[in-house]
Amino acid sequence: MFALWSVNFLFLVSAEATNTLDMTSGSGESAPLSVEVCVKSSWTLEVRWTEHQNSTNSAQIYQVQIGRSENFNIVAQGNVSKEAGVRFVSWVWTSALPLQCADHSVRIRRIPGSWTDWTTHYGQQNISANRSRLFPTEEVLQEGSTVFFCCIPPDGARVTALHFSNTPYPLINISHRVRAIRVLRLNTTRMGVNLSCQDDLGNERRRVKLRHLVCFYKGSNERWVFLVPPEKPKNLSCETRNLKSIVCSWTPGRECNLSSVRRRRYTLHILNADGVIFPCDKKPSSCEFPVLPDLIFYNISVVVKNSLGEERESYAFNITHRVFPVLEDMAVIPGALHAEVYWTLDGNFTGLQLMCQISMEPINTTTEVQCVGVECVRNLRVRVQQLQPSSQYSTRGRCAVQHNSWSSWSTAYTFSTEPLVTLDVWRKLEENHHSRRIRVLWRTFSSSSHSTIEAYEVCVQQQDESRVCVNVTETQAEFTVRDGVCDVSVRALTHTGLSLPSSITVPVLNTDPTPKQKRIVGSADGFLLIWSELSSATCGYTLEWCMMGNLGPCDLQWRKVSANQTSLFLSANELRVGCRYTFNIYSCHSDGHLIHERHIGYLKEQSVYSVTVDDPHCKTVTVEGLRESQRYTLRLAACTKAGCGTESVCAVTTLPKYYMLVVKVVTPLLLLIGCCWCLWSYRNTVRGIVVDVFIFPKHHNMKMMELDDDVYKVSKEIGALEVEECESCDVEIMEQEVHMHFRSSIPTQIMRS
Missing domain, CATH: 2.60.40.10 (Immunoglobulins)
Incomplete structure (x- = not known):
């Protein structure tokens, strides 16, 4: 990794500083050398010299020396060869110590020959400053390498200590003011590294490297960047989603957040396609390139480079084996x-x-x-x-x-998912010889309370006829069909569309067998219906009954069970005591529902009266012991030795007992008379109580109506005739005594003469 510092204002040279000196040899040779010293970086010096025109035609060996500080301590020496015909010669030297830390001088001589004078590149140690300066700056440091760091103290101070990552290092004397340290195997950690310089005046200068490669010291513009040499890509693999483009990905290893100049650069090479190269600039861990026409097998290589070197990794694959559609x-x-x-x-x-x-x-x-x-x-x-x-x-x-x-x-x-609306469909048949009237009924069940049913679609399909569908809003519909098999389906129309159809098949006319009848008796809890199993009933059984039994209009009810169930319990809450119920049990087959058994009975067992008439010529019979106001069903059948024939059924209701009605009326009257007789001896007390309750209080003044005056005023208001104005001769008013048996008001008799 590298530490990158910003440009220090104390630099004396630019990116390339040049010192030039034209000199002749010390032995008086007539062919002088023109020497230039160029600074390439904080560590690199390039020495250039130009041979005299007269010496160009011959080969020559030169000796170059590098001297450090004002004492010209020799720190490097080397020989440089020149071929014949070459006039311009150069030699590059890399210093272990940053060039800013001390003066570096160069001299050259021909072998054999005398040395030229020293040509010096000056460091920054003699430049006046009020704070310590640390070097290198704005340079790249390779992780794992050995690096020299130096400190130039302010004027009048002396360096006393240098610390790297909070660890003190022994000081190396570079000059009378400059001190340096040597750090081996340069490395960074997640917590970062720091470099600090202390002097005898109590000043301390610190550069801090923070996490993740870039480090800086707050308040200064100096920073380091640690650069890792390129690592070989790992886990390289390629795949395609669409056979139009291929994406290769890999693990890049540690990566610095460097500028475009110093960052790693990746390229992808297709080795078996004339070395086609694709740049991988978008991501450091993957590269996308188009599929090459007619190329199935790919042999690729991913190359990564930076200023410290190059690494590559190869991979070969068949593109048809690396297809992962998305x-x-x-x-x-x-x-x-x-x-x-x-x-x-x-x-x-x-x-x-x-x-x-x-x-x-x-x-x-x-x-x-x-x-x-x-x-x-x-x-x-x-x-x-x-x-x-x-x-x-x-x-x-x-x-x-x-x-x-x-x-x-x-x-x-x-x-x-949408709410589920299901329909439980049943039918009621009214048959004659050539046609049938079908009443289709259904119940609706929904998995959501928010489901709203707008209508129902009822479709009827008869043999050899087209399907007929109607929309209804009620939960039943009637159709007239012929005597063949008929399929009926019902669907509910909701805001989400039509529900799944519920179907029922009506069998051929007059195909119902004579059902087996069974008399049953319920209990206080209800009816337990048990019927015989029918192997041909592949789709279950349906029980049908009327809610009110045999009384009144039939409110048809039904219940469906599976084919392996041969019993059903009906709760007494759904039934009425005293009603005779007929339960029709239908077996379900592929060609429709057929009557299987018929169960008849009451929820609660009632008395059964049986009367036998021995005289076949007798046409009447009296049944005793019946209850009043009770409905009975009478069944009459003629019997012979072979058995009884078809029953005639008649329903009657017994009359009420009138003497009981008289008893109910007379009993309260007798009780009332008895109470009056008991209270007769206390009549005065009772009368006083009644008077106190119903008479006006004594303190209220009641004014009696003055009949004569009031009648006179009323007659004036209505303009009544005076006596002398009447045409009749005599008017006589007679008062008649009021008798107690009269219920009308007091009569007035008017007699005319």
């Missing part, structure tokens, strides 16, 4: 008990056989579908069954080429 545009059309899942695949899968899996949660089921070639690009669909209504599910999918590994699962898609 589901796109997934959509779901839910029903009540199923869901239609749709998706598309974008790619060129010609000649390949694909398989796709659709998973459904939380039921943890997986459904597979296959396609070949261009079929895989169109909209693909799978129907997922056995879902619960009004429930939430999530689905996702993945695909694979046959015999290849599966691709990754797609993003989950969440949806809710």
Whole structure:
């Protein structure tokens, strides 16, 4: 890794500083050398010199020396050869100590020959400053290398200590002011590293490297960048989603957040395609390139470079073995008990056989579908069954080429199934010789209270006839059909569409066998109905009865059970005591429902009266012991030695007992008379109580009406005639005594003469 510091304002040279000196040899030679010293970086010096025109035609060996500080301590020496005909010669030297820490001088001589004068590149140790300066700066440091750090103290101070990562290092004397340290195997940690310099004036200068490679000291513009040499890409693999482009990915190792100049650069080379190269600039861990026409087998190499070197990793694959299709545009059309899942695949899968899996949660089921070639690009669909209504599910999918590994699962898609509306359908038949009247009835059940039924669609299909459908809003419908087999189906229309149809088959006319009748007796809890099993009843049994029994109009009820059930309990809450119930038990077959048994009885056992008439010529009989106001069913049958014939049924209601009515009326009257007789001796007391309750209080003044004055005033108001104005001769008013038996008001008799 590298530590990068910003440019220090104390630099004396630019990116390339040049010192030039034209000198002759010390022996008086007539061919002088023109020497230049160029600074390439904080560690690198390039020495250039130009041979005299007269010496160009011959080969020459030169000796170069590097001297440090003002004492010209020799720190490097080397020989440089020049071929004949070459005039310009250069030599590059890399210093272990940053060039800013001390003066570095260069001299050259021909072998044999005398040295030129020293040509010096000056450091920053003699530049006045009020704080310590640390070097190198703005340079790249290779992790794991050995690095010298130096400190130049402010004027008048002396360096006393240098610490790297909080560890003190022994000081190396560079000059009378400059001190340095040598750090071996330079490394960084997650917590970072720091470099600090202390002097005898109590000043301390610190540079801090923070986490993740870039480090800086707050308040200064100096920073380091530690650069890691390129690492060989690991876990290199390639795949394609659509056979249009290929994506290769790898593990890059540690990476610095460096600028574009110093960062690692990746390129992908297809070795078996004339060395086609694709740059990998978008991501440091993957590279995408188009599929090459007619190329199935790929031999690739990923190359990574930076300023410290180069690494590469190779990989070979068959593209048909690295296809991992990805589901796109997934959509779901839910029903009540199923869901239609749709998706598309974008790619060129010609000649390949694909398989796709659709998973459904939380039921943890997986459904597979296959396609070949261009079929895989169109909209693909799978129907997922056995879902619960009004429930939430999530689905996702993945695909694979046959015999290849599966691709990754797609993003989950969440949806809710629709409410389930089911219908329980039954029928009531009224038959004659050539036609039948069918009354279709149904009950509705919904899995959601928010489901609203708008109408019902009822369809009737007779043999050799077209299907007839009608829409109704009630829960029953009537049809007239012929004597053949008839299929009836009913569907509910809701805001989400039509529900699943519920069907029933009406058998051929007059195919019902004579049912077996059975007399039953209920209990206080209800009826327990048990019937014989019928092996041909493949689709169960249906029980039918009227809610009010044999009384009044029939409110038809029914209950369906499975084929392996031969009993059913009906609660007394649904029945009435005293009603005679007839339960028709139908067996369900492929060609319709046929009567199987008929059970007759009362919820509570009632008395049965049996009267035998021995005289066959007798036409009347009296049945004794019946209760009043009670409905009875009379059954009359003629019997011979061979048995009794068909019964005639008649329902009658007994009359009430009138003497009981008289008793009910007279009894309260007698009680009232008895009470009056008992209270007669206390009549005065009772009368006083009555007077006190009903008479006006004594303190109220009551003014009696003055009849004469009031009548006179009224007669004036209505303009009544005076006596002398009447045409009659004599008017005589007579008062008659009022008798107690009169119930009318007091009569007035007017006699005219």
